[in-house]
Amino acid sequence: GAVVSQHPSWVICKSGTSVKIECRSLDFQATTMFWYRQFPKQSLMLMATSNEGSKATYEQGVEKDKFLINHASLTLSTLTVTSAHPEDSSFYICSARDRGVNTEAFFGQGTRLTVV
Amino acid sequence: DAKTTQPPSMDCAEGRAANLPCNHSTISGNEYVYWYRQIHSQGPQYIIHGLKNNETNEMASLIITEDRKSSTLILPHATLRDTAVYYCIVRVRNQGGKLIFGQGTELSVKP
Numbered sequence: 001g002a003v004v005s006q007h008p009s010w011v012i013c014k015s016g017t018s019v020k021i022e023c024r025s026l027d028f029q030a031t032t033m034f035w036y037r038q039f040p041k042q043s044l045m046l047m048a049t050s051n052e053g054s055k056a057t058y059e060q061g062v063e064k065d066k067f068l069i070n071h072a073s074l075t076l077s078t079l080t081v082t083s084a085h086p087e088d089s090s091f092y093i094c095s096a097r098d099r100g101v102n103t104e105a106f107f108g109q110g111t112r113l114t115v116v
Numbered sequence: 117d118a119k120t121t122q123p124p125s126m127d128c129a130e131g132r133a134a135n136l137p138c139n140h141s142t143i144s145g146n147e148y149v150y151w152y153r154q155i156h157s158q159g160p161q162y163i164i165h166g167l168k169n170n171e172t173n174e175m176a177s178l179i180i181t182e183d184r185k186s187s188t189l190i191l192p193h194a195t196l197r198d199t200a201v202y203y204c205i206v207r208v209r210n211q212g213g214k215l216i217f218g219q220g221t222e223l224s225v226k227p
Contacts, residue, residue, distance in 0.1 A: 004159075006159075034214055034215070036217075043203075043217045043218060043219050043220060044154075044160070044217040045217075046214055046215075046216060046217075049214055091157070093159045093160070095159070095160075095215070104150075104162050104165070105162070105215055106162065107152075107159035107160045107161070107162075108159050109158055109159050110157065110158060110159045112157070
């Protein structure tokens, strides 16, 4: 299957700082990428849909000014957690859908964010 | 997208078939059944999907009932590496749509 790569795999940051997470589709072009968050022992929760060249669409209850999403190219989307707080500590996962014939979504390996 | 119901957990002996059920009684005619799994601390992995016919690939088989209100994912010879949370999702295909995850089934394969 197609490969989606996230970077970094894990990050520790201080409260009040911002953290950027990258999501890349390595062998296909993705017009749409999705960002999820997952707390321990819980399922994935969709945060936003990222469309190349346009503004992201956020799910209800997700603060767009806190979770900045940029999808500047067909192979890269970034999620920036601004002014991070300990409650933002979570597992962040992106997925991408090939704009070609294959419409299955492929997921990155996830980024473990710890805010101290 | 239709909602799905799965048992929260199941056990399976190594080498035996694992049969994971999913109820989707409100599925509509153009919605597909997708299965993903998530091994601890990794991103979800696509397994298989189907509309109304049974499907098989190198990972698993998907059996969908005639009325499409339920389905079963079958791992024919479960190994310890199949221990994961398995998610059954129904959605319309080809709409660039998002995947909404339920709680899934935590499958434990035991030696």
